[in-house]
Amino acid sequence: MSDVKVDKPAAVPADKKNWRSSGGVRGWFGRQHWAVRTVLIIVFAVLAYLLPYAGDIPVLGPQIITEGIDWPSALFNMSYYVLLALGLNVVVGFAGLLDLGYVGFFAVGAYTVALLTSPDSILKTEWGWLAAVPVALAVAMVSGLILGWPTLRLRGDYLAIVTLGFAEIIRIFATSSETLRGDRGFADIPHPPGSYSDGKPIFGVADATPYYWLGLSVIILVILGVRNLDRSRVGRSWLAIREDEEAAEIMGVRTIKYKLWAFAIGAFIGGLGGVMFAGQQGFMNSQTFILQFSILVLAGVVMGGSGNIFGAILGGALISYIPDRLRGIEDPIFHTDLFGFRFAIFGAIIILIMIFRPQGLIPSRRRAMELKDREKEVAPQ
C-alpha cells in the first residue's frame, strides 16, 4: 500500500513538460542558436525559390504541381494571394479590424498602374511598369486613409459593412465609368523591365517563373517589414486595440491613429498585390475585382491563423492553390472538370479546418487566448 503512495507523485511529475507545453515547433525554433535559426531560414527561402522546379522531384513532384494550369503561373497566383493575405492580416489579425472590402485596395493599385501605363488609358502617359509602381502604392495608401478616416470610428459589424460597400463602389464605378473602361478593360499593360544578355525580356508572356520569383522577393520584404512593425510600439498598440479597445485608450494609446496606420499599411500591401497582378497579366477589367475575392482572402487569413504571419501566408497560398490544383482533374460522377466544384470542395475543407482547428492552421497564441476570453463572455462559467 505505502509503495503505491510513494510511487504516485513520480508517475505524474509536478511540471509536466511535453512537446506542446514547451512551445511545439515555434518553441523548439526559439531555443536554437541564432546561427542555426539563420541557416534554417535561408534553407527555407532557397526551397521557396526552387518551387517552380517541384515537378522534377520523383514520385512526389507530379502530385504537388497543378495539371490544368502551368505550374509557374499557379505559383505566381499564389504569390499575390499571399501578399493580399499578409496585408489583410495586418488589418484583421493584428489590429482586429474586420475589413470585408480588401479587394478594393488591390483594385486601386492595379487600376492606377493600368491608367498610367496602358495605351487604352485616357491619360495617354504610357509610363513603364516600374515608374507606375510608387504612384500606385501611394494612391492605394491614400485610399486606405481616406476610407479609414471616417469609418474607423465605427466598430465591429459597422466597419465590416462600410468596407464591403467601399469595395463594391470601386467595382461598380470601374464597371460603369468610361475612364476605367468597364468590361473592355485595359490591354497592353507593360511587364516589369529587364532583359537577359541575349536581349530577350526576363518578364515575358511564355514563362511565369520570373514573376513568381519577383513575387516571392516582394513577399520576403513584406514579411520583414510586417514582422518588425508587429514587434514595435505600433504592434503593441495594435495588440492592445484588438484585445480591448477601450482599455487601450485609457492606457494612453491614440487608437484612431494606430487603426489608420493598420488600414494604410494594409492598403499599401493590397496595392502591391494589384501592381504585381497588373504587371503579369498585361490585361485587366472590372470583372477581376469581385466581392468574392475579398471574402476568399479573408477566409485564407482566418483559415491559416489570423494574427500569425506564417498562418496568413499558408492560408493565402492555399486559397489559390486548392482551386488551381483541381483544374484539369476529371470528376468521377459527371465527368467534368473538378474545377467547377472548387467552391463546394473548398467550403468542405474550410468547415473541416474550422471544426478541428478553430484558431487556424498556424494559430497565434494570443488570439487563441482572446478567443477563449470571448467565449467566457458568451457563456460565463
Place this chain on the structure above:
Amino acid sequence: MLLELQDVTLLYGRIQALHGISLTVEQGEIVALIGANGAGKSTTMRAISGLRPVAQGKITFDGEDITKMRADVRVVRGVSQSPEGRGIFPGMTVRENLEMGAYTRRNRTEINEDLDRAFTLFPRLKEREKQVGGTMSGGEQQMLAVGRALMSRPKLLLLDEPSMGLAPMLIQQIFDIVVEINQQGTTVLLVEQNAQQALSRAHRAYVLETGRIVKSGTGAELLHDPSVKDAYLGVA
C-alpha cells in the same frame, strides 16, 4: 483642487445618462461615488477619463480645462482609470499588461521602479508574472487592473468597482491596498456598489441617483445617514 466637474451632462444617443453632475476631488483625498445600478457612476468615470464626450459642462483637472481633451492625452496629464469589469488584456501576460500601463512613459528606470512597486503592493502578481491575463481568477485580474492603472504614475486614480465579483476576504484586501496607495500620495476617486466598504474608507463621498448627485458628505456622515443606510447599506 485636483479635479472639478461643473454641471456635466452626458448623452448616450438620445438617453441622458448624466443630468448636471458637479463634484470636486481635492489633492490627497479618497472620494467615493456610490449609488445603485444605472445611477451613472461608471458614466461619470468615463466622462472624466475621456472615453465618452460630455454634452455640456466643464471638467477641470490640475488647473486645466480637459473637457475636450482626448483620452490618451489625459493619461499623460495624470488621469488613470481601472475600468469596470477589469478590462485587462486577455492575451498579454501579467508583465505585458503592466508594461501597457506605462505606455505613455519612456524612462525605463522609472518604469522598472513602478513595476517593483506594483509587485510589492500585489505579491500575487509577481508570482504570476508570466501568466496570461485571461487565465487568471477574478481577484487576480482586479489586482492586475489596479496595478496597471498605477503604472502611468497618475495624479488621480479612477477605480471603477474594484470589489465587483470578489470574495469578502479579497474585498477587504483590495480596499486596504487602495488606502495604502492613497497614503503613498495618489488621489483616488472610487466608484462602488459596496457602499459599506467605500464609505468607511473614503474621506468624502457622493451619492448618485439616476444621473444626479442627491447627497454628499464625509464618509462617516453618510455611513450614519438614515436614508443612505436605508437605501444602500441594507440595514433595517
